[in-house]
Structures are given as C-alpha cells and as structure tokens.
Amino acid sequence: AQKITQTQPGMFVQEKEAVTLDCTYDTSDPSYGLFWYKQPSSGEMIFLIYQGSYDQQNATEGRYSLNFQKARKSANLVISASQLGDSAMYFCAMREGGNAGGTSYGKLTFGQGTILTVHP
Amino acid sequence: DTEVTQTPKHLVMGMTNKKSLKCEQHMGHRAMYWYKQKAKKPPELMFVYSYEKLSINESVPSRFSPECPNSSLLNLHLHALQPEDSALYLCASSQDSQGSGEQYFGPGTRLTVT
Numbered sequence A: 001a002q003k004i005t006q007t008q009p010g011m012f013v014q015e016k017e018a019v020t021l022d023c024t025y026d027t028s029d030p031s032y033g034l035f036w037y038k039q040p041s042s043g044e045m046i047f048l049i050y051q052g053s054y055d056q057q058n059a060t061e062g063r064y065s066l067n068f069q070k071a072r073k074s075a076n077l078v079i080s081a082s083q084l085g086d087s088a089m090y091f092c093a094m095r096e097g098g099n100a101g102g103t104s105y106g107k108l109t110f111g112q113g114t115i116l117t118v119h120p
Numbered sequence B: 001d002t003e004v005t006q007t008p009k010h011l012v013m014g015m016t017n018k019k020s021l022k023c024e025q026h027m028g029h030r031a032m033y034w035y036k037q038k039a040k041k042p043p044e045l046m047f048v049y050s051y052e053k054l055s056i057n058e059s060v061p062s063r064f065s066p067e068c069p070n071s072s073l074l075n076l077h078l079h080a081l082q083p084e085d086s087a088l089y090l091c092a093s094s095q096d097s098q099g100s101g102e103q104y105f106g107p108g109t110r111l112t113v114t
Helices: none
Strands: A012-013 A017-019 A032-039 A046-052 A064-069 A076-078 A088-096 A107-111 A114-119 B002-009 B009-011 B018-025 B032-037 B043-050 B055-059 B064-070 B073-079 B087-094 B111-112
Touching: A012 A017, A017 A114, A032 A064, A032 A076, A046 A076, A076 A088, A088 B032, B002 B087, B009 B018, B018 B032, B018 B087, B032 B073, B043 B064, B043 B073, B055 B064, B073 B087
Parallel strands: A012 A114, B009 B111
Antiparallel strands: A017 A076, A032 A046, A032 A088, A064 A076, A088 A107, A088 A114, B002 B018, B018 B073, B032 B043, B032 B087, B043 B055, B064 B073, B087 B111
C-alpha cells in the first residue's frame, strides 16, 4: 500500500489565484513529519513547508500553508496568489518516527507528485 | 545558508568507466542522503549516512559505492553502470536522521550511461 498518495497528476491555476494540492498519507506511527517540496524543471528539490504530527496548528510559510487534518490523514498544500514561477512538480513526503536503528529510521517517503501549471 | 552543492552537474559515462559524484554541505548537518530520480517520478532513497556512518542501504547494487569522508562531504562512486542507471542523482542533508528536521537537497547530477 502506498504511504503517500497524491491523486492529482496535474493541476492548472490562473495567476494570482489560490490552488490546493492534495496529499493523503498512511501510517500507524504516532510520531511522523510531513513535508512539501517543489521541483522546477531544473531539477533541484526545494523545501517548502513542514508539519509535525504533534503540531496543534497548521504550518504556514509565506504564500504556502499546509491544511493538516490528522483524523483524515491529509496534508494538503495551499498556495495563495499563484505566480508564474510556481509552475513546477510538487511532492508530498513523510518521515515516520520509527525505532532508533530500525530500517525505516530517517527515511523520507515521497508521493508520485503533482505537476502545477500557472497560466497568465 | 541552506546550500547543498553537487558536482558535476552533468556526467556522461560508458559502462566500463569509473566516476564519482560529490556532495558538500556546510550547515553542520549530521545526516546525508543519496537519492536516485527517474524522469517524472519521485526520488528513491539509496543511502543514508548518520554521523558519518552508513545507516541505511536500500538494497542498492554494489556498482554504487557511497563514501562519507567527513561530516561535510558525501561521495558516490560509480563503476560498471548500466544504461538503466541513467537518472538524476540527488544529495540531501538534514540536522540528523532521527529528528523531524527537513532535508535540504542539492541541485543534482544528471547522469547518462552510454
């Protein structure tokens, strides 16, 4: 079973509008972290935002906010006031707490990604 | 400074060549990672180094050999690669592999095996 699911292979948004990129996750570990990364065509993975499983409030970083719904196991990324430079692939990822020294320790699992295109 | 650097940016090598990819960070991070990424796919973890010791090897073929000479440097030695090994190789670092800190990625090396 996939641990991270991104159901939108592609999304389109008009410049200056807001867009939500979906991400659901699956884990039985009470301690985990959720991440969003942006990957432009140049290839570099750019860290955008982080949400810890014990965080009470939704994370925000500038125009990025993470809509964390723990009971639903969803961690959607909201980009407000889209810009042309936001066009890129976006990956949701999870790191489970695991047990120290276990095989999953420190491992980041990525979803399949969503390609966002911002239209002028 | 949240910079991870990787060299070279592009590499073309034959199946009998030996080459190395290099990664460097000066953020004082104690965990470093190698990922392999095929086009339009998510990165796949290859190796994790924690405090300069190999802590995770995701069953990577022995033609890929990682090395962590010190806490700032991470190398990936390549030998007798196959054409299907052509991909973007990403290096990343984080404060450590135990905490919840984010991983910072380098720009990657685009490898083509001919």
